[in-house]
Each structure stands twice: as C-alpha cells, then as structure tokens.
Amino acid sequence: MRALVTAEFTPEGLARLEGLGYAVTTAGWGWTGEPLDGDGLAAAVDGSQLLVCEVEAVDAAVLASSGLRVVASARGTPSNVDLDAATASGVPVLHAPGRNAGSVADFVVGLLLVQARGIARGQTHLRQRGWHVDGQVPYLHFRGRELADLVVGLVGYGAVGRAVARRLRGGFGTRVLACDPPRPPEPGGDAEAVDLDALLAASDVVSLHVPDTPATRGLIGAEAFVRMRSGALLINTARGRVVDEAALVDALRGGVIAGAALDVFATEPLPRDHPLLGLDNVTLTPHLAGAADDVVAHHTRMICDDLERLAAGARPAHLANPAVWPPRS
Structure with a gap:
C-alpha cells in the first residue's frame, strides 16, 4: 500500500503509517510550504490508497482519478475535501477536531x-x-x-x-x-x-x-x-x-x-x-492562534489512531462522512 502525506506530520506518525504497511511519500504544503495544485495533487497521489492532507484541495476529480481508499484531513473541519464526492465514492474522510x-x-x-x-x-x-x-x-x-x-x-x-x-x-x-x-x-x-x-x-x-x-x-x-x-x-x-x-x-x-x-x-x-x-x-496578529508546534503532534496522533482503528475493522472516532460506515463489502 502507498500513502501520500502533504500535511505536516511528525516522524513518529510517519513511522506509524509504515507500521500499518504503507510506503510513505511526502510532498506539498507540509514539506515545502507550497501546496500542490489540482493537477499536481492528482499526479502525486496516483497509485496511493491513503492521502493525508491539510491545505491541498481534494475535489471530485482527484477522488475519481486516484483510487484512494482513505483521506485524512489534518484540520478541525475538513473544508479542503469534497465530502459529497468522497461519500459517493465510499471513501472515509478522517479529520482532527479540536487539534488546535x-x-x-x-x-x-x-x-x-x-x-x-x-x-x-x-x-x-x-x-x-x-x-x-x-x-x-x-x-x-x-x-x-x-x-x-x-x-x-x-x-x-x-x-x-x-x-x-x-x-x-x-x-x-x-x-x-x-x-x-x-x-x-x-x-x-x-x-x-x-x-x-x-x-x-x-x-x-x-x-x-x-x-x-x-x-x-x-x-x-x-x-x-x-x-x-x-x-x-x-x-x-x-x-x-x-x-x-x-x-x-x-x-x-x-x-x-x-x-x-x-x-x-x-x-x-x-x-x-x-x-x-x-x-x-x-x-x-497575522492569524497565529493555532500556530503551536504541538498542533502537528495532536493531529498526527488523532489521524494515526483512527487509521489503526480502520485497519482493525473498527469505526474511526473522527469520521467526517459517517454515511460511508459500515463500508460496502
């Protein structure tokens, strides 16, 4: 399995993804400070089953072309993800409410x-x-x-x-x-x-x-x-x-x-x-209230915990589109 991580994520979190069997690639906002555009994201995520993102927009085109099985938005509200399109595709969208x-x-x-x-x-x-x-x-x-x-x-x-x-x-x-x-x-x-x-x-x-x-x-x-x-x-x-x-x-x-x-x-x-x-x-101040180093650790932990729940067949604790659960067989 492959995972693309474009959000900021801790080294411990990347190790946890690898422990779940993902070959992890990093790109985009969390690693360069520049978000991938639609075409760039579609190209980078091609062949990945998991996308962990924060700033990049995950629209219906990305979902339709990528074969993603799970999207995790490292935000309190996953406003960067087209939830309707994800639900129609049966893709669970995880998020991190209260992370900051x-x-x-x-x-x-x-x-x-x-x-x-x-x-x-x-x-x-x-x-x-x-x-x-x-x-x-x-x-x-x-x-x-x-x-x-x-x-x-x-x-x-x-x-x-x-x-x-x-x-x-x-x-x-x-x-x-x-x-x-x-x-x-x-x-x-x-x-x-x-x-x-x-x-x-x-x-x-x-x-x-x-x-x-x-x-x-x-x-x-x-x-x-x-x-x-x-x-x-x-x-x-x-x-x-x-x-x-x-x-x-x-x-x-x-x-x-x-x-x-x-x-x-x-x-x-x-x-x-x-x-x-x-x-x-x-x-x-220039939109700094959520800018604590700890926030990255919080959303990393919440996302990894939910991915481990999914791997065990359990319902994630922070599922933004509950209509996809239980998953279709």
Missing part, C-alpha cells in the same frame, strides 16, 4: 492579557517615544485590571471555548459567561449559560469562538457594539467575517468599546492600508 483548541485557547488568554494590561501599548510607547508619557511615569497611563476582576463572555462554546473557560476560571478565577444554544455549558462547570444579549451587556471582554457560516457572518456589528459595555474589549480568534470590521473601526474610534485584539480578518492578508492598522487601541 489548546493552542488557540492559550493565545486568547495571551491576547486578553496584552490588551487588558496595556502590554502592547506600553512596548510600542517605550520603543517609539521612550520611558515617560508627557513627562509622567508610565505607571499612570498603562494600567489595567486583573483577570480575576473581569467577566469574560464567550460567543461559542465548542472545543476552543471550553478550553478558554478552563484556563480563565481555573487559572485566574475569572467569571466566564458563554452563549452557545446547541452546546451550552454544563451546570456548575467553568462557564454560565446566557443568551447573546445578556452576554454582551454583562461582559468586560467578549471573545468569539464560532465558525464562519451564513448565520454568524456580521454577527458582531454596530448593534452588538452598542449593547456592549463602554470599557469592553473584543477578541476574535475565530473567523474574520464574524465581525463587521467597518462597524468595529467606528466603535473603536468613537469610544463605543475600549479596544480589540484580532488574529483573523475578513480579508487575509490584511491590506496595508486597512484602518485597523492606524488605531492604537487594537492588538493585531
């Missing part, structure tokens, strides 16, 4: 500390203007609040939201609210279940953890900012289009909210002339 939940949750706490305690503003001032602020000690200008004194509202309570709540509640004693009707917090857990209006009104910090869907696009816009506290902060490590960026810029300029920390944007890369870049009450 810890990484993103850590980053959220980092952004919260940076924005709430003036860390980024203090560093910028020191580098560009020196120690004093208008002749006064910086202590008077870059104060913030302790996390234990804040109320943090999480819009979305999936794997990332739950990981953020555990860190804030257990590590800092922060009161955490969460709005996610399909996945509400457990009573007595790390967060209190509230509706969106109550969350916006009560939170010192609003952190977004929902996917980009028609229902969530523009969810946080002018009306939401008016309902938030005037000293509130917005954190977005989810998807850029969940926030109406024009309304956010207006809210930040007008003092409707106090600040924001953003890792994702409606357009990426962020244009160099974007108005957010000119605001000093915003912390901006």
